[in-house]
Amino acid sequence: DDKLLTEPLSHPDFFSVKELFTLKDLFDARVHLGHKKGCRHRFMEPYIFGCRLDQDIIDLDQTMQHLQLALNFTAHVAYRGGIILFVSRKRQFCHLVESTARACGEYAHTRYWQGGLLTNAHVQFGPGVRLPDLLVFLSTLNNAFEQHVAIRDAAKMNIPTVGVVDTNCNPCLISYPIPGNDDSPAAVELYCKLFRMTIIRAKDKRRQSEAIEELR
Amino acid sequence: TLRLVCTTTAVQRKNVGASGPEKYTEAFIKKQIEEFNLGKRHLANMMGEDPETFTQEDIDRAIAYLFPSGLFDKQARPMMKHPTEVFPEQRKIQWGEDGRPFHFLFYTGKQSYYSLMHETYEKLLNVQKHQDQLIAQDLPLQKEKRNLAGSRWLTKIELEEMLLEKLSDDEYSRFIQLLQKLAALPCADIEETYIQKFSKEVPVQLQKVVIEPLQYDERGVAFSTGEGKRKTASATAVVYDNGTGKITVNGIDILHYFPVLQDREQLLFPFQFLGRIGKHDMVCTVSGGGRSAQAGAIRLASAKALRSFVTEKEVEFMRQAGLLTVDPRVKERKKPGQEGPRRKFTWKKR
Numbered sequence: 001d002d003k004l005l006t007e008p009l010s011h012p013d014f015f016s017v018k019e020l021f022t023l024k025d026l027f028d029a030r031v032h033l034g035h036k037k038g039c040r041h042r043f044m045e046p047y048i049f050g051c052r053l054d055q056d057i058i059d060l061d062q063t064m065q066h067l068q069l070a071l072n073f074t075a076h077v078a079y080r081g082g083i084i085l086f087v088s089r090k091r092q093f094c095h096l097v098e099s100t101a102r103a104c105g106e107y108a109h110t111r112y113w114q115g116g117l118l119t120n121a122h123v124q125f126g127p128g129v130r131l132p133d134l135l136v137f138l139s140t141l142n143n144a145f146e147q148h149v150a151i152r153d154a155a156k157m158n159i160p161t162v163g164v165v166d167t168n169c170n171p172c173l174i175s176y177p178i179p180g181n182d183d184s185p186a187a188v189e190l191y192c193k194l195f196r197m198t199i200i201r202a203k204d205k206r207r208q209s210e211a212i213e214e215l216r
Numbered sequence: 217t218l219r220l221v222c223t224t225t226a227v228q229r230k231n232v233g234a235s236g237p238e239k240y241t242e243a244f245i246k247k248q249i250e251e252f253n254l255g256k257r258h259l260a261n262m263m264g265e266d267p268e269t270f271t272q273e274d275i276d277r278a279i280a281y282l283f284p285s286g287l288f289d290k291q292a293r294p295m296m297k298h299p300t301e302v303f304p305e306q307r308k309i310q311w312g313e314d315g316r317p318f319h320f321l322f323y324t325g326k327q328s329y330y331s332l333m334h335e336t337y338e339k340l341l342n343v344q345k346h347q348d349q350l351i352a353q354d355l356p357l358q359k360e361k362r363n364l365a366g367s368r369w370l371t372k373i374e375l376e377e378m379l380l381e382k383l384s385d386d387e388y389s390r391f392i393q394l395l396q397k398l399a400a401l402p403c404a405d406i407e408e409t410y411i412q413k414f415s416k417e418v419p420v421q422l423q424k425v426v427i428e429p430l431q432y433d434e435r436g437v438a439f440s441t442g443e444g445k446r447k448t449a450s451a452t453a454v455v456y457d458n459g460t461g462k463i464t465v466n467g468i469d470i471l472h473y474f475p476v477l478q479d480r481e482q483l484l485f486p487f488q489f490l491g492r493i494g495k496h497d498m499v500c501t502v503s504g505g506g507r508s509a510q511a512g513a514i515r516l517a518s519a520k521a522l523r524s525f526v527t528e529k530e531v532e533f534m535r536q537a538g539l540l541t542v543d544p545r546v547k548e549r550k551k552p553g554q555e556g557p558r559r560k561f562t563w564k565k566r
Contacts, residue, residue, distance in 0.1 A: 083316060085323055095341070098334050102320045109323050111330055117323065124325060130315030132323065 004209050008079055015075040015201055017068055020194055023060055026067075029190040031180040032058045034167030044167050047179035056167045058179050070162045070176040071198045074134060077160075078106075078202035082133030085109055086195075087150050089142040093188045097138055100192040104199040107132065109150075113142075118153040137163035138191060139182040140174065164191060240303050248299040255296065272297070305380055328379040329387060333394065339407045340398050347403045358402045367415040369395060375414075427523045427531065430457075440524035444516025446543050449505025453517035457525065459497030461487075465514065466501055479511035486519040486539055490526060512543060 008014040026032065034040075034048065034056035049059035077084060084106040088097045094110040101108030109117075114124070121129050135154045140163045142148050147170050154161050155173045163174040164182045171177040181187040256275060260267040263278050275296055285293040310327075311317040321327045321334070350356075370378070372388040398404060399411055430438040438457040443450070463483060465473040474480050487493045498518060502510045519539040523531050534540055548557035555561055 081314070081316075095334065095337050098321070099338075105320075107317065107320050107323050109321070111324050111326075114325050117325065125322075126309070128315075130311065130317075 001213075004206075004213060005080065007209075008076060013068075013072060015072065015079075015198065015205065017071040017075060017198060020071065020197055021064075021067065021190075023064060025190065026060050026063060026180070029186040030184045031063060031187045031190065032060050033181045033184065034058050039168040041168055041170055043171055044165065044169065044179065047165075047171075048167060058167065058181070063178065063180050066176065066178045067180075067194075070178050071194060073160070073176055074136065074162060074195060075198045075202040077134045078104075078199045079206050081206070083107060083130060084134045084136060084199065085132035086136050086138060087113075087148065088138035089113075089148060090139045090182070090188075091143075092185070093138060096188065096192055100196050104196050105203070106199060113149055115149070118150070118157050118159070131157060132159060135159055135161045135163075136195060137161065137174070138188060140165055140169045141182075240306050242308065245299055245303060248303070252296070252299055259296070326381050326383075326387075328381050329383060329391075332379065333391060336391070336394050336398060336410075339410055340394070340401075343398065343401050343403050343406060346406060347401065350403065366418055368418050370414050370416065430524050438525075440521045442517040442520030442522070444513045444518075444520060444542075446512035446516065447505050447509035447546060449502060449509040449513040451500055451502035451510065451513035451517045453498055453500040453514055453521050455518060455521040455525070456497040456499075457495070459495060461494040461496070463498045464500070465510075474507070474511060476507065479507060482508075482511040482515050483518070485515060486522055486534070489534065489537060489539065490522060490530060492522075492525075496522075496525075515539070516542065 032049070034044075037051055037054050037056060040048070040056055047059055047062055049057045051057065074084065084104070086097050086101045086106065086108040088094065088110050090110075097110050098108045116124055118131060121131055135150060137148065137151070140148055140151060145168070151161060151163070151173050160175040161173070162176040163169075163171075163178065164180050165171040165174065165177045166180070166182045169182075171179070178191075180191075256270055257267040259275060259278050260270040262282075263274075265274065279294055279296050283294040287293050310319065310322055317323070319327045319331065321330045324330050369392050372383060372385065375388060375391070376383055395411065395414055398407065404411065428440060430440055432438055433456075439454055441452060441454050443452050445451075463470045470480055470483060474483070484493065487496060500514050500517060502514055504510075505513065516539075519534060523534070523540070526534075531540075550556055553561075
């Protein structure tokens with residue numbers, strides 16, 4: 001049992017997450033497109049490649065690295081049987097995110113976030129509830145273009161976060177930010193596909209390893 | 217478990233699902249059901265009836281007999297019902313042994329409501345996809361028109377019962393709007409079964425007042441009857457055709473029964489309105505009330521009887537004139553602290 005948990009940590013890319021996407025895929029899905037120069041957030045400047053006709057372009061090389069780290073992390077969390085919660089407050093992609101979560105066997109929250117959900121969980125849900133082990137943000141802003149409350153709450157509760165940060169978002173409190181576009185349908189579909197594939201791959205690998213251990 | 221000593225209103229507002237595990241565990245409900253069944257058999261033995269065929273109605277009768285109560289509220293009286301009716305349906309614990317919740321929308325708080333919205337939206341997308349396919353193949357879209365007149369959507373309380381969750385008005389209205397949007401699409405026939413889960417039949421309340429046909433007595437004269445009430449008086453009138461305008465009340469002529477002109481005018485008003493004063497005879501019986509009330513009751517009764525003699529248009533005229541409406545005014549009760557229904561006691565400055 002210990003061997004099952006420690007073995008994946010010794011490899012840098014145990015779940016071969018790099019194979020899932022190429023730079024061309026990201027470019028075709030319009031991940032590099034950011035918002036206008038006026039909307040730019042100060043802390044996103046290191047991730048921005050440049051500005052064309054007032055529109056910010058995100059550096060896809062950095063995005064590749066960050067995406068690979070984030071997907072690797074989610075795969076490890078899923079391998080260890082952790083609860084993953086997909087959060088997004090974009091009404092356009094609410095249905096897509098919920099369907100992705102259902103397909104993975106994980107959880108989603110694309111609706112109005114009640115204040116004490118993470119911080120006051122024992123009162124909201126009942127004693128003995130288990131909180132999510134990872135929060136995945138498909139969009140870090142809420143409907144009022146402010147930072148989603150869940151980022152701050154997850155930081156308070158020591159829950160790691162993975163989030164797609166656009167040029168108008170604050171990447172500070174997110175443990176694994178992924179600089180990229182969060183508004184285009186193509187980009188969001190790509191992210192959903194990638195997360196779904198990593199989680200399913202990680203869970204399958206876990207089941208295989210457990211089966212091999214039982215045979216011994 | 218943590219116990220909060222001083223609570224605020226925010227803390228007291230819990231989810232319905234949260235209050236479940238602490239109040240009624242499954243074992244508790246099972247025990248209650250067993251006790252109920254045992255008690256039912258004891259009761260049957262006490263009443264001297266067969267324990268096997270002792271229905272809920274028999275239980276109610278037996279309890280009413282053994283514990284007679286004069287309490288006004290039926291729900292305050294002693295009752296013995298099956299535990300599933302007594303204890304409200306609570307949701308069991310939402311997560312498994314390893315702590316992972318069962319439902320994928322558990323962390324939203326209102327999992328049933330949001331999963332319902334998710335499903336309904338999925339049906340909407342399905343219908344739109346189907347529509348696009350039909351348009352691509354140049355086929356006609358609408359097949360039959362759905363009858364929306366005789367159905368209504370579920371009320372908020374019914375939806376809350378269905379989902380076992382509290383809803384706000386805003387959420388309920390959003391759900392109904394989504395349903396209406398789905399139902400309004402031309403290809404909504406595909407998801408007909410799904411929509412019908414949330415709509416209820418409203419029985420069409422067309423209470424058309426049936427005008428009775430004319431009856432004929434032994435002499436061959438046409439007549440019809442009518443009934444009327446006013447305050448505490450109730451009257452029945454029989455109006456005969458081919459008459460001379462004689463009116464008899466309780467066997468007495470109206471000149472002697474109603475000495476006051478106003479009452480006689482009231483009796484004659486329906487005939488005068490239709491212009492048939494000297495053409496009909498009337499025999500009426502009246503009881504209760506006072507002079508004016510009896511006159512009003514007979515007026516209503518005669519107007520109802522005259523409907524059979526007259527065309528539908530004239531019936532509508534009579535209705536608009538107020539001849540066919542029951543006068544709802546009754547004596548208002550006296551209130552404590554006042555001398556009469558409205559009159560207050562004399563106010564004295566000192």
